Amino acid sequence: MAGRNSELQYLEQLYRKSGNQILVLYGRRENQGRELIQEFCQGKKFFYYFAPEVSAKAQKMRMGREIAAHYKVSLSEENYDYYFKRIKSGDSSKLVFVIEEFQHIIKRDAKFWEGIVRLRDKKLYPGPVMVLLYSTDIPWIDQEMQEALGTSGKKVTGTLKINDLPFVDAAQYFPGYSLRQNVEVYGILGGKPEYLAKWDLQKDVKYNVCTHILSRKGCFHDSVERAIRSHLRELSVYHTILEAVASGKRKLNELYKETGFSRAKISVYLKNLMAFDVVEKVCSFETGGWENAQKGLYQIKDTYINFWFKFVYPHLSELYSMEPEAFYERYIAGELESHLTPYFIKVCMEYLQFLDDTHKLPLEIHKIGTWVGKRGNIDIIAQNSVRENLICLCNWTEPQMTFEMCQQLFASMEQAKVTANFYYLFTAKGFDEKLVRMVAKEPRIFLVDMNRVI
Numbered sequence: 001m002a003g004r005n006s007e008l009q010y011l012e013q014l015y016r017k018s019g020n021q022i023l024v025l026y027g028r029r030e031n032q033g034r035e036l037i038q039e040f041c042q043g044k045k046f047f048y049y050f051a052p053e054v055s056a057k058a059q060k061m062r063m064g065r066e067i068a069a070h071y072k073v074s075l076s077e078e079n080y081d082y083y084f085k086r087i088k089s090g091d092s093s094k095l096v097f098v099i100e101e102f103q104h105i106i107k108r109d110a111k112f113w114e115g116i117v118r119l120r121d122k123k124l125y126p127g128p129v130m131v132l133l134y135s136t137d138i139p140w141i142d143q144e145m146q147e148a149l150g151t152s153g154k155k156v157t158g159t160l161k162i163n164d165l166p167f168v169d170a171a172q173y174f175p176g177y178s179l180r181q182n183v184e185v186y187g188i189l190g191g192k193p194e195y196l197a198k199w200d201l202q203k204d205v206k207y208n209v210c211t212h213i214l215s216r217k218g219c220f221h222d223s224v225e226r227a228i229r230s231h232l233r234e235l236s237v238y239h240t241i242l243e244a245v246a247s248g249k250r251k252l253n254e255l256y257k258e259t260g261f262s263r264a265k266i267s268v269y270l271k272n273l274m275a276f277d278v279v280e281k282v283c284s285f286e287t288g289g290w291e292n293a294q295k296g297l298y299q300i301k302d303t304y305i306n307f308w309f310k311f312v313y314p315h316l317s318e319l320y321s322m323e324p325e326a327f328y329e330r331y332i333a334g335e336l337e338s339h340l341t342p343y344f345i346k347v348c349m350e351y352l353q354f355l356d357d358t359h360k361l362p363l364e365i366h367k368i369g370t371w372v373g374k375r376g377n378i379d380i381i382a383q384n385s386v387r388e389n390l391i392c393l394c395n396w397t398e399p400q401m402t403f404e405m406c407q408q409l410f411a412s413m414e415q416a417k418v419t420a421n422f423y424y425l426f427t428a429k430g431f432d433e434k435l436v437r438m439v440a441k442e443p444r445i446f447l448v449d450m451n452r453v454i
Contacts, residue, residue, distance in 0.1 A: 001032070001039045003169035003193060010160065011040045015094060015130055020120045022131045022155060026141040027162030028277065030192040030227070033134055036162065037098055045089035046096035053101075056108040080115035084124040094128040102133040103140050106148050117152045137231065139275035164191030164303070167347045168354070171454070174201050179428060179454045181205075183396075184336075187343035188213075190303025195220060205336075206328055213312065214324035224308045231276055237261065237269055239313070242300060245279065246309035250297045270298060278302045285369035285381045288417030294372045303343070310339065337397050344396035344450075345370070345379045348426040351453060352382060352392065362422050363388050376412035380424075391420040395427040402432040426450055 001008070014021055027033050041048070047070060049063055060078055067083050068075050075086065089095035097119075099105070105112045116131060118124050135141055138161075146153050164170075171182045173196040184205050189195040198219050199208055212218040228238055244258040255266050273279035282297040300306035311332045312319060319327055349368065356365040363384040371378040380392035393409045395401040406425070413420065423445040425431075431447055439445045 001036055001193070002172045002197075003165040003191075004036050004039075005169075007036055007160065007162065008040060011036075014157065015040075015044070015096070018128075020122060020129050020131070021157040022116065022120050022133065023157055024133045024135070024141065024145070024159045025162060026135045026138060026159075028138065028164075028192070028227070029136045029230070030194040030223075031162045031164060032193045033136070033162045034100060035193075037100075037132060037134060041096055041098065044096050045091070045093050046098060047087050048098040048100070050100045051102055051104045053104045056105075059105055059109065080109075080112050081118060081124055084115050084119045087125060087129075089127055092127070094130055095125070096130050096132060098132045098134065100134045101136065103135050103137050103145070103148075113149060113152070117155050120155055138277060139231065139272070142275065165193060165196070166191060167350050168454075170196055173197065173199070177201065179451045182454065183340055183344050183347060183428070186347070187303065187340040188307050189220075192304070195223075195304060206325070206333070209332065210324035210328050213308075214319060214327055216320075220304070224305050224313075227302075227305065228278070232272060234269075237265075238273065239309075241266060241269055241273070242278075242305065242309045243313055245298055245300055246306060247314070250282075250299060252296060252298075255298075274301075278305055282372060283369070284373075285367075285371045285378070285383075287371060287381070289373070289415050292373050292375070292415040292417075294374055297372060307339070311335070341394075341396045344428060345394045347454070348392060348394045348448075348450065349380050351426075351448075351450070352380065352390075352424065356382075361390065363390055365390075371412070371416050371418070373412055373415050375415055376408065378409065378412050378416055378418070381418065388421040389418060390422045390424060391418070392424045392426060395425075395429065398429065400430045400432045401425055401427040401435060403435045403438060406435065420444075422446070424448055 014023060025033055025037070047067070049066060051059060054062070060080070063083060064075050064078055067086055071086060071088070073086060075082070087095065087097060115124070119129060120131060149156070167182070167186050170186055170191045171177065174182055174185065185196070185199055188205070188209065189199065198212060213220045215221060225235070229235060232238055240259050241255060244255050249255050249258045252263055252266060256263050259266065270279055274281065278301060279298055280301040282299055284293040287293070300309065315327070315331050318331070352361070353365065353368065355361045365382045366385040368380065368382045371381055378391060379394045382390040382392070391409070391413065393401070393406065395405065398405070421444065425445065426448045428450055430449070436447065439447055
């Protein structure tokens, strides 16, 4: 499975350990946790059960039927302890027992979790077993699972969240793509494997956006509403807030004025969106110029949802009355470059962290972030444990990175009241000759052409 090597390695390491394990995996459906588990189970003895949202009695009966059919046995009892005694690998190998959407059982029947704990403790099935509990209900896992499991929650061996792929792993889907092409795809779809696999790498951005997003037959056309509707209600409120955030209304007071909802209501709905990994609160890197930093900012975290609410959702009437190509030219083409800038910064930050992991930086990163100021930003600040700073500037849109752009960075640093021990200047296009000559005399400044490293 492209891009999921680290998760597969983690699962394999856990599987090879002696004894029994319970692992909770969770994440958005589009991140293909099910497919990850299926690949992991290849060549292993496993039993898979999908738990639909039904009553406790119906769930128990359903699991019993499936165990009986899978193992070709007749079951004389209807309880989880008895069920878990009947599952088996058939030899000395470890059995992988997968339950998808397990929260649907735990919410209605405490006996299920008690049985899982006894299974883990070898009080039911005598052979080695690895229990994989998978869920797409992110808020429930993060906020309610521990209480639901009670004190026996400590029996869980580990919890693995299946996030969007980082840029370098998402790029595996597009061999031969240039940096620019990869950033374009990443800044539109994000790192969701389900989406990346459907992008036509033989066609350009316009074709893919028109065919897969703008066309009513497109595979991504209804993806945003499906994603929001899957766990959130009152779509009218969420849509209104998301459109406002995408348009640049990023503070609570701005959202209040734009939407007409009360501040208390907006706060509740933002909290729900953050729990579902759709929205995030922007936290500036802490510096001496805290009074000059913007605070209380929100932004859409989900890349594709951000694209949809910025470019498509505000113009639905035109979307359904125009040809996709004409819509693209009128509402997307002119603003796409600037829209991609924060995603290029994200790519540069990822590369910087790679350099840190491979010990190729002049300092060891202790914390990293961005600084959003009232009069200018700092794209990346990386700091070591003794507060030495590495400051980064990232150029995505301009034909060349120039010395004048560096001067703007220095002005932002003055506002932030931060100094630099080292500078890394990242560009997607090129460097001005004047800047190159200046840097040649300054060993603290490093120029990075991202076209040569990605």
